[in-house]
Amino acid sequence: MRGEGEGEREEKEEKKTQKTTMLDEKTLMEKLESIVGGVESVEGVETDDKGEVLMHAIAQDYKTGEVLMLAHMNKEALRLTLQTGKAHYWSRSRRKIWRKGETSGNEQIVKDILIDCDGDAILLKVEQKGGACHTGYRSCFYRRLNGEIVSEKVFDPAEKYGKQRKESVK
Amino acid sequence: MRGEGEGEREEKEEKKTQKTTMLDEKTLMEKLESIVGGVESVEGVETDDKGEVLMHAIAQDYKTGEVLMLAHMNKEALRLTLQTGKAHYWSRSRRKIWRKGETSGNEQIVKDILIDCDGDAILLKVEQKGGACHTGYRSCFYRRLNGEIVSEKVFDPAEKYGKQRKESVK
Numbered sequence: 001m002r003g004e005g006e007g008e009r010e011e012k013e014e015k016k017t018q019k020t021t022m023l024d025e026k027t028l029m030e031k032l033e034s035i036v037g038g039v040e041s042v043e044g045v046e047t048d049d050k051g052e053v054l055m056h057a058i059a060q061d062y063k064t065g066e067v068l069m070l071a072h073m074n075k076e077a078l079r080l081t082l083q084t085g086k087a088h089y090w091s092r093s094r095r096k097i098w099r100k101g102e103t104s105g106n107e108q109i110v111k112d113i114l115i116d117c118d119g120d121a122i123l124l125k126v127e128q129k130g131g132a133c134h135t136g137y138r139s140c141f142y143r144r145l146n147g148e149i150v151s152e153k154v155f156d157p158a159e160k161y162g163k164q165r166k167e168s169v170k
Numbered sequence: 171m172r173g174e175g176e177g178e179r180e181e182k183e184e185k186k187t188q189k190t191t192m193l194d195e196k197t198l199m200e201k202l203e204s205i206v207g208g209v210e211s212v213e214g215v216e217t218d219d220k221g222e223v224l225m226h227a228i229a230q231d232y233k234t235g236e237v238l239m240l241a242h243m244n245k246e247a248l249r250l251t252l253q254t255g256k257a258h259y260w261s262r263s264r265r266k267i268w269r270k271g272e273t274s275g276n277e278q279i280v281k282d283i284l285i286d287c288d289g290d291a292i293l294l295k296v297e298q299k300g301g302a303c304h305t306g307y308r309s310c311f312y313r314r315l316n317g318e319i320v321s322e323k324v325f326d327p328a329e330k331y332g333k334q335r336k337e338s339v340k
Contacts, residue, residue: 056240058228065235070226070291114311114320117303121240123311133287141284141293150284 048074049095055122057089059100059132062111062125068132069140071100073122085110087124104160106130131155218244219265225292227259229270229302232281232295238302239310241270243292255280257294274330276300301325 047053054072061068071089073081077097080088087100087108101107108126115122131154133140142151217223224242231238241259243251247267250258257270257278271277278296285292301324303310312321 056226058237058240060235060237065230067228067230067237067293070228070240070286113315115313115315116240116310117305117307117312118310121310123237135287137287140286140288140291142287143285145283145285 048090050074053120054090054092055120057087057122057124059087059108059124059126059128061128063127066139067141068108068126068128068138078122081110081113081124087126100132101129104130104134104155106132106155106160108132134161136160218260220244223290224260224262225290227257227292227294229257229278229294229296229298231298233297236309237311238278238296238298238308248292251280251283251294257296270302271299274300274304274325276302276325276330278302304331306330 052074054074055078057071057073057077059068059071060066072092073088074090074097077088077090080097080099084099087110088097089100090096091098099107106129108124108128110124110126112125113122114125128138131138131152133142133151134157135142136153136155136157137149137151138154139151143149222244224244225248227241227243227247229238229241230236242262243258244260244267247258247260250267250269254269257280258267259270260266261268269277276299278294278298280294280296282295283292284295298308301308301322303312303321304327305312306323306325306327307319307321308324309321313319
């Protein structure tokens with residue numbers, strides 16, 4: 001991203017996308033199994049309802065670099081993400097898998113997936129439709145600690161989810 | 171970050187920094203207390219050794235937007251971060267607070283701090299000295315799922331940490 005033109009960067013991203021989707025899913029899952037196995041020894045690591053380790057998943061706008069949200073994935077959520085090319089997460093509060101945008105339409109088209117050094121965090125580079133945050137902002141990181149707003153409001157949550165919705169999406 | 175010149179961006183970042191450091195720490199911690207209180211009800215949320223909720227903390231290069239690492243913070247780590255302007259985290263494996271770069275010198279100068287919608291994740295915009303990853307890469311997200319390297323190796327970990335170091339920094 002350093003000093004590259006928009007067009008050039010886009011072309012590179014396109015190539016990355018092709019590489020990611022061309023990977024063999026079974027091989028990926030086996031690789032992941034061996035990596036994720038390594039973090040189970042860490043005390044207090046979060047799990048899903050089957051006791052499976054949850055990975056942290058950061059979604060980042062693949063063009064602007066804006067960090068959009070942080071959620072969690074179990075292996076099934078990652079498998080669905082790889083299979084469909086759309087971001088799926090594990091909801092810690094609702095105890096189930098959800099596809100980002102399944103209610104709002106604000107889905108995330110996955111352009112690239114990176115994994116961190118100790119294999120407990122995933123970075124998704126995505127094309128975010130609409131806004132990532134259930135509050136209507138482009139990013140869930142829309143404010144400073146003092147409440148000052150730094151992100152753009154891009155939709156009306158009442159319109160998207162109905163007025164009853166009070167729960168967090170996580 | 172959309173279409174702004176480097177100089178202009180830098181100037182804006184400078185202003186942001188000043189705003190962050192000018193905030194009253196006590197007010198911030200009170201605000202944080204009320205926000206963090208809200209996530210304790212989520213089943214399976216991670217805690218430190220005093221049972222205090224851990225926040226996820228993403229470090230992002232404040233200039234390039236590169237996501238550097240994901241770690242955790244308890245309130246004391248955040249307090250130390252605000253107080254010193256250098257990133258402090260809670261180590262889940264070592265069960266203690268650590269200052270990023272305390273061994274390697276690869277510290278993170280905090281330029282801005284954002285908090286997410288439901289208050290369980292923090293985004294630090296930092297100036298990263300050297301590399302963020304204990305493996306010597308600029309970012310902990312240095313590879314795709316298939317092992318393909320996408321980040322830059324910027325230091326030799328054996329030289330920085332000594333050859334004995336096998337543990338993850340988290």
